[in-house]
Structures are given as C-alpha cells and as structure tokens.
Amino acid sequence: MTTPGEPATPGRPRSERARQAVLTAARELLTDKGLPGLTVDDIARSAGVSKNTIYRWWPNKAAVLMDAFAEATSLKLEFPADGNALTNLRTQVRQVATLMNAPRARRPFVALVAASQHDPELATALRERFIATRRAGAHALISKAIEAGEFRQRLDADIIIDMIYGALYYRLLVSGAPINADYADQLLDNIEPALRPEPEATRKIETA
Amino acid sequence: MTTPGEPATPGRPRSERARQAVLTAARELLTDKGLPGLTVDDIARSAGVSKNTIYRWWPNKAAVLMDAFAEATSLKLEFPADGNALTNLRTQVRQVATLMNAPRARRPFVALVAASQHDPELATALRERFIATRRAGAHALISKAIEAGEFRQRLDADIIIDMIYGALYYRLLVSGAPINADYADQLLDNIEPALRPEPEATRKIETA
Amino acid sequence: MTTPGEPATPGRPRSERARQAVLTAARELLTDKGLPGLTVDDIARSAGVSKNTIYRWWPNKAAVLMDAFAEATSLKLEFPADGNALTNLRTQVRQVATLMNAPRARRPFVALVAASQHDPELATALRERFIATRRAGAHALISKAIEAGEFRQRLDADIIIDMIYGALYYRLLVSGAPINADYADQLLDNIEPALRPEPEATRKIETA
Amino acid sequence: MTTPGEPATPGRPRSERARQAVLTAARELLTDKGLPGLTVDDIARSAGVSKNTIYRWWPNKAAVLMDAFAEATSLKLEFPADGNALTNLRTQVRQVATLMNAPRARRPFVALVAASQHDPELATALRERFIATRRAGAHALISKAIEAGEFRQRLDADIIIDMIYGALYYRLLVSGAPINADYADQLLDNIEPALRPEPEATRKIETA
DNA sequence: TACTAATCGAGACGGTACGTCTGGTCTTGTC
C-alpha cells in the first residue's frame, strides 16, 4: 500500500540506494579530481550504477553535482539573533566564510560556479538553492538594523551584501586566498564605520 | 644582419601573421559562442591556420584565449590623479566596471575566470597579467590616501579592494547583474563613510 | 530465453547493421580509391557509423578491410573432381586466376597483401583465411595425382604450387599484367611436361 | 673552373655528402624499422640534413628509398655462361634467391614492392631498374637454350620465368618462407622435366 | 499465481573535440 495522495504508480519504484550511491560517488570524485576529469562514466562505475540510471533522473552532469552538493551542505546555517545587528552580521559572515573554506565544500562549490558560467540552468539553480538563501538572511538582518536605527539610514542593503559576500567570492574564485573567520572579522572591521549611524553632530552639519 | 643582442636563431621565424590571425579568430569566436562550443579546429579554420601551428605555440585552448584577451585589453586604463582620493578611486572603479561590462570583454573574461578554476597555470597568468595590475593601481591610491590623512588610518587597503572589486566580480560571476558606472557609484556611496577619516572629536579622544 | 550454450552476455548486443554497413562501405571505398586515400573517417561517414564503433571492433584500418574482403569472397570456389588430375588442376588455376582479376577483388586483395608487409597480424590472417584454403585445394589434388600415378612420383606438390600460384602473384603484385584463363592455360601448358609421369622406357631404366 | 662540357652552373654545387648521408640513413632506418614508422623527418635528422634538401632532390619518400636500395644492390649479379643451359639457369636463380634473402636487401625490397602497389611511378621505376634486368638475363639464357635445342621447342620463356621468379616473390611477399640456394634447387629440380627437350620416341608418338 | 509496468545493470551506439603525427612546402640566415 502506498501513501494516499500519491497516485499509486505501477512498476518498480526508484531505487533510493542508486540515488544515494550516485550522489556520494559524485561528491567524492568531485572533491578528489575537480569537475574536469570527472566523467559520468566515472560516477556510474564508482557508484555501481548504470549510466542510464543517472540520465533517467538527472538531465546532465552538472545537475548531478548540484544535487550532490545540496546534500553535502543541507545542514542549515543557523544565524542566532541574540545580540546587536553588528554582532549578528559578524556571526553570519563568519559562518559563511567557514563553510566556504571547508574542504568538502570549497572544491565542489567552485566547480559549480565555474560550470554555471556556461550553463544558465545551473546558474539559476545555484542562485536559487544556495546563494539566495544566504543573501536573504543577510538582507533581513541589515534591513531590520537600518529600520531600527542600528545601521545608517542611507545604507543600501544589497550593495553592502554585494561587497561583503563579493569579497568572499573574490577570494574563492579569483585570488584563491584562504577564507576563514579571521578574514570575516577583517571585512567587518573595515566596513563597520560605513554601517554605523552617523553621529548627531556630523549629521547636523551635513544636513545644514 | 640582425640586431645585436638578439641571438639570431636559425630557421624560419615565427609567423606574426599566423599569430595575429589566431588571436583575432579566438577573440571573435569567444565573443560569439563562449568558451565551450569553441573548438580549436574552429579557431584554426577561422584563422586560416593549421591546428599544428596553434599547438606549437600554445599548450591548450585556454592559453590561446588568455593571449587573445591580453591583446584586446592591452589599452592601459589611465587613472588620473587630479582630484582628491575619493574622486580618483571613484574614477578608477567606474572605469573597471565599464570595462568589465563591455561586450567584447565580459564574455571572454568570464570564460577565462571560469576556466582558471581547473587550470592553475591559467589562474596564475590571469592574476598576474590582469588582476594584479588593477589591484596595484587601487592599492597605491588608497595607501597614499591613508598616509595623507585623506582616508581613515586604520583602513586595510587590501580588504577594501577585496570588497569593492569583489562586488564587481560577484555581479560578473554569480548574480549576472549589470556592472556599470552607476553601480560603481553605489558601491562608493555606501562604503565611503568607512573610508573618510574619523571626525576631529572622535580622533582626539582616540589619540589622547 | 536464449539458446543454451550461448552465455547470454548482458548489455546491448552488437549491431549487425553497423557491422554490415562498415564492411560494405570499406569494400566500396577500397575498390574506388585504394588503401591509401581511404580513411577511417571516410568509412565511418559512408557507413553512417561513428568512428568509435569502428575502433571498438577492429584494431585498425587493415583489419576492417580484411573482414570486408572476407565477406566479399566468402563464396567458395568449387573445384569439380570429375576428369583427370591435369584437367582438374587447370580448372582450379583458371578459377583462381579469374577471381584474382575480378575488379572487386583485385584492388582490395593487392592492398591487403601490400599492407600485410608491415603488419604481421594481418599477414597471418591473410594467409590463414585466404591463401591457405586455395593452397590446400591444390595440394590435395596434386598429392592424390602423385599417389595415383597420374603425376610424376618425384614431384614436390608445394614447390609446384609455389610456381603456379607464384606466377599469378607475380603478375598481381609486380608486373601488373592481366591474369585470366588464358594465362592459366599458358602456365599449365608450360609446366605440364614436368607433371606427367615419366615415359615407360625411362621409368624402367630407373626402376631397374 | 668547372669541367668543360658541363654548363658552368653558378652557385653552390650539390653536396655529395648530403646525398650519401640521406641514402645511408634511409637504408639503415628502413632495415631497422620497416617502411611505416620511417618518416622523412627521421631520415633528415639521422642524416644531419635538412628536409628541404631531401625534397629538393627526390620527389617523395619512396623515391629516396628507391635510390637507397639501388645503391645497396648496385653490385651486379654476374651470370657465368660456362656450362650448359640448365646449370647456368640454376646458378642465376640461386644468386637471385640468395640476394633476396640477404638481410639488408629483403626488408627494403619488400617495402618497396609494397609501396609500389599504390604508387605507379615507383612501380615503374622498380620494374625498370631491378626486375627488368633480372628478367632480361634469364630470358636471354632460356631463349638461347631453346634455339640451341637444349630446352623444349614449345617453351615460352616468359611463362617459365614468371613461374620460377614468381615462386621467389611468393615466398618473399606472401608466405614469408626463407629463400635460399636450396629452394632455388628445389624449384629447378621440379620444373626441369618441363625444360628438357622431349625424347625422340615420345615426340613421334605424340605427333603421330 | 500470473500479469504488467517501470526500474536496474550492462554496454553498444552516433556525434564530436581532443591533441599528436606525418607529408610536403616555404622562409629565414649562413656558407
């Protein structure tokens, strides 16, 4: 008997074992060898699965990697909202930075971003499933802080996020430099004066 | 008779015509079709050159594109140092933003950055030949401004550059949003308070 | 259910259509253009088959032609054993000569013999699959005739075959002269006195 | 000053050293590696000569090998005409057989015959420069013997030569069996009864 | 207990790009 609501499909059901084997194999091979040099035949062989099965469930190689990466990073980043806005933002950025640098995430993520440059569908999926969620968290935090007067009024949350997260991506994709909590701190330390509301005196002079 | 100092190699000299034809063809094809879907045979055919000649001088497709792109953007960005530091920085970022968005540069550049993710040599070349020069200009400007008291003392030039340029790369590689002078202005407007020296009152207290 | 005895291999079975198309295309192209100037790409294109498929089943171009030629000449030469030994031998040689001169056989066969000069495997295959069968027929005929007293006792069947067939190959490969039934007759007419048993008088003296 | 009679060509004369080096290198490489796997670049490098020089004096690779082989076998085969026709023929065939089997001749010769199958010019050159001379010697010998009554009247010299020499070529190109004086003897022993004039008695009976 | 329908493995297939190699030509500067 099947779950009600699902239209009781006849025939053999999809093998969960095969699905897991594919994703695991893809993840491992990607971590080991990077995206090029990683072939679908490799994944199939390594997963003990037929190529057919892969193409039955995923449209192409990138989609497999996408799912594989999704599983690997499914653990939600929990952004505690205990302290003041600056502290919270710092915590967020630190967590994202740490995650980006994790060995089992950095290589695959870089590969996916690279592949997305010539694969619009992948680019969309990547943005919607990973990047948007991170941005949304940061955007909510900053917006609230601006409203609450904790951050400058004239701040543009999206631009600030572009800069902070952009710096992380810059290191990830261009300079290759390490991305860790220290670096997150440096970013926050340097941009912090732009986030704080202007002192009364200064504002009066300016607005005068 | 050859110029003294040049060791007068024997044999037929490299054909400058062939070299130019290859680079031009690569540039055009890359702009039209992107890096995948661009084959070496295409370049050879389009350049009227044998594949052999390409592989004699470049180790792979990416290296050709690297050189092609280098020629295309060899025109120096001139950063005028007339006004104050902030204005100069704004001019710089505007120029870089405009360049990044130019149709004959954006596609190739994106393709090169993507390819550099799994090609360490290309990554190094890209950093040394393009990115380093841009950074150097910005770094000099900011450093001087800090020394001259035009910018905050505790600023870390590299971090600031990471953020401003990182935002540009973020749009280039991740969000795909347009990159233009307006965006450059937005970046500068938002980070500017972090660049300005602290007001007298604050500084006196600090330095006291 | 499969035929017992056949091990029922898994996977998609080899395409008989592709096999036939390759062999036919190879045969036709070889007849038209000769072995050089005949490329594997040509065969693949002409057969509507991928190059991959050719290389999956044949180690090189010559092996394809070998099989193609085998199919073309699979029709057995039937040597009737009705009359006396000399007549039968003449019939055999005439048939072989005619076959060698046939337009769809001569060019391919010459090409294969030529290629076999620097391809030991091909040479072996050629000998075993074509030349040996022809020789075997002639050898049986001559041996029996010697035993039956129809041919000279001291004849060496292999040497006789070397000479008769050698003459055919000589014209085929060296002089390029035509090879037909008339030529076969000439060969037999000239060597015939060496085949006949010695006249009684002479034999008596010898055996005495 | 040049030799009178030769039209005083200006410029540097052809380098005999280069010519010799090319032919020697070609010969050695051919003996070592066979015709395929023997490239013009190989010859040039091994001879310390530029490829240009080779193509200046020979139209293609086969022509070089032709000349190289010509030098190697320029030593004339001297056919002594001392004894009776049969003995002389035997001597001739023995010499040709021995020459064909010589290690520095067999490989190159086989390669040339093979190459001549798809190179009409080479085929012509090969026939005219090597094969014709051998045949001519044998033809003269047999013709005279027929006229002198030493051989059968109704013998066709060309057909006999086709068979004897054909047997040698057959071993050379098809069976790969050794070719030596013993083999020459076997050939002569087996065909000899066909060469001898018919005994009077037999002829009378036949013509009766 | 069959029957049906979708899955699975294996692996052959068409298509296409890769990077290498060779043949034969052309272009330098030197002798």
Added chain:
DNA sequence: GACAAGACCAGACGTACCGTCTCGATTAGTA
C-alpha cells in the same frame, strides 16, 4: 645557388566523453 633549421598548411590518426539506445533481468503492485 645550396644548405640547416625549423615554421607552416593540410589532414588522418586513435582516444575520450557525452547523452541516447537497446538488451535481459528485477521488482514491485494488480488481477
């Protein structure tokens, strides 16, 4: 001029990968 050096064009080679396909063998639910 001939020569060594070596770059050049043309084009075949054999390999690799992608995504599709065709098999026989499983494995549920349905009759």
